[in-house]
Amino acid sequence: MKRIEGKVNPFINKRRGTLIISLDFELYWGMQDQLSFKDYKNQSEEAPEKVVESILDCFHSHRIHATWAVVGFMYYNTFKELCSEFPAKLPNYQNADLSPYRYIDSIRHEKDRREFHFSPSLIQEIAKGEGQEIGTHTFSHYYCLEEGQTKEAFEEDLKKALEVMKRSGHYPRSIVFPRNQLNEEYIKLSKRKGITSYRGTEKSWIYDLKTGEYKRYLKRALRLVDAYINLTGHNTYSLKKSEADMPINIPSSRFLRPVNPRLKKFESLRLQRIKDDLIHAAIHGEVYHLWWHPHNFNMNLTENIQFLNQILTTFSSLREEYGMRSLNMNEIQMEFEESRGIYDETDLLEEMDVKYN
Numbered sequence: 412m413k414r415i416e417g418k419v420n421p422f423i424n425k426r427r428g429t430l431i432i433s434l435d436f437e438l439y440w441g442m443q444d445q446l447s448f449k450d451y452k453n454q455s456e457e458a459p460e461k462v463v464e465s466i467l468d469c470f471h472s473h474r475i476h477a478t479w480a481v482v483g484f485m486y487y488n489t490f491k492e493l494c495s496e497f498p499a500k501l502p503n504y505q506n507a508d509l510s511p512y513r514y515i516d517s518i519r520h521e522k523d524r525r526e527f528h529f530s531p532s533l534i535q536e537i538a539k540g541e542g543q544e545i546g547t548h549t550f551s552h553y554y555c556l557e558e559g560q561t562k563e564a565f566e567e568d569l570k571k572a573l574e575v576m577k578r579s580g581h582y583p584r585s586i587v588f589p590r591n592q593l594n595e596e597y598i599k600l601s602k603r604k605g606i607t608s609y610r611g612t613e614k615s616w617i618y619d620l621k622t623g624e625y626k627r628y629l630k631r632a633l634r635l636v637d638a639y640i641n642l643t644g645h646n647t648y649s650l651k652k653s654e655a656d657m658p659i660n661i662p663s664s665r666f667l668r669p670v671n672p673r674l675k676k677f678e679s680l681r682l683q684r685i686k687d688d689l690i691h692a693a694i695h696g697e698v699y700h701l702w703w704h705p706h707n708f709n710m711n712l713t714e715n716i717q718f719l720n721q722i723l724t725t726f727s728s729l730r731e732e733y734g735m736r737s738l739n740m741n742e743i744q745m746e747f748e749e750s751r752g753i754y755d756e757t758d759l760l761e762e763m764d765v766k767y768n
Contacts, residue, residue: 426649426696428735430689430726431661431743432477433546433610433702434466435587436534439527440482441552442706444508448518452527455709459526462708463533465716467540473723476542478740479534480587480610483550483572486531486579490515493529496575498550498567505558511551531579538581544739546585547572547606555594565597569604584608585740586658587702591618602657608744610702611662615643618663638668639680645688647697650747659744664688667703667722670714682718686725693729698743 438459439451446454457465470477487493494515504510518524538545550572553565576583584607588597591612598609612618617633637643646664665685670678685701692699701722708715729735738746 428647428689428693428696428729428733429698429743430475430692430735430737431698431700431740432470432475432737433585433587433663433700433740434477434479435548435589435702435704436463436479436485436537437482437548437552437589437704438485438530438706439524440484440511441589443511443514444506448524448527455527455706457709457712459530459705459709460533462705462712463537465712466705466708466719467537467543469716469719469723470540470543472720473727474541474737475723475726476544476737476739476742478544478546478585478587479537480546480548480585481534481576482548482552483575484511484552485529485534486575487529488531489525489529490518496571498564498571500561500564500567502551502553502557502560502564502568504554504560509554509557534581535579542737542739542742544585544741545576545581545583546587546740547576547583548587549589550575552589554590554592555588555597556592562596562600565594566600569601573604584744585610585661591663598658606658607748608659608661608740610700610740611660613643613646613663615646617643634666635668638666639677639684641684641687645691645699647688647692647695647699649697650743659747661698661700661740661743663702664692664698664700665702667701667707667719669703669707670711670718672711678718682721685722689722689725689729689735693733693735 439448442451469475484493487496497512501512502510507513534545537543547569550568553568554560555565573583582605584605586601586606586608587610588594591610593611601609617630617637633642646662648662650659665688667685668681688699691697726735726737
């Protein structure tokens with residue numbers, strides 16, 4: 412197996428901190444129940460290509476590895492092409508507005524929506540970047556905890572996602588579940604499909620979707636405050652032997668909220684919150700997992716990239732001072748497994764071939 416530069420055994424005390432970045436790459440998919448396409452497009456000051464290129468340039472400048480969890484729908488070129496390859500079983504959400512298939516039926520003949528729904532060439536451009544992993548965000552932005560969906564429908568969805576990705580030369584090992592809806596049964600199913608890691612949520616109850624819907628607005632408010640003031644701790648952690656079951660949970664630590672002009676006077680607090688998290692991870696040799704959606708940068712792209720650059724400048728300083736490193740989800744999972752003596756590169760490729768065929 413190829414060695415990851417600066418690899419540190421995660422089981423020894425003197426380990427270095429690790430920055431993990433994952434992005435939920437979905438364009439408009441998953442937004443149709445929250446925002447009309449017209450409003451989404453009007454709020455998009457920059458084309459998706461410009462946003463992604465700007466993020467990639469920032470990553471390249473700071474030598475950042477990242478996982479891009481891609482919705483399978485985005486691999487197609489047209490709605491007609493996509494409609495010819497629907498999974499054998501579709502989710503039947505009780506809330507019909509959640510279904511992208513219902514949405515597709517209403518707009519499939521419109522031609523001016525392509526750049527906000529499909530982008531196979533942009534996915535390939537991301538994949539060329541140093542340390543950029545292409546993971547899966549399911550085929551249809553599948554919701555694993557919604558009423559009406561089933562295990563059988565999820566399995567067909569994931570099967571189709573892996574199929575279309577394989578055609579493009581991508582063999583995803585990491586999954587990010589849409590809206591962080593974690594279903595233990597589906598996590599186990601993902602393992603049987605060759606997935607080896609997933610992004611869990613922070614440990615605090617305010618990030619737990621199962622706590623109860625009546626607390627939803629309270630939790631949302633507290634998450635907002637937590638982005639500026641330390642309510643839940645740094646949310647850094649170490650991978651432990653007790654977490655060795657596959658897929659490995661690589662929990663998030665912080666959602667990178669986009670710049671909000673109405674909260675401009677508090678931006679220094681938000682930045683310091685993340686810097687403090689990074690410093691804590693570097694000093695204690697722990698993992699810090701930052702995530703967001705590229706479309707969060709659609710508005711105020713310059714300001715958002717500047718904010719990201721400040722974060723990564725801090726990381727670069729910690730790399731020099733403490734030896735902190737940047738890994739994507741697959742890299743840290745492979746390091747974890749290699750430390751336990753599980754894989755060499757030949758075994759891994761053989762297993763992937765079995766899983767995807």
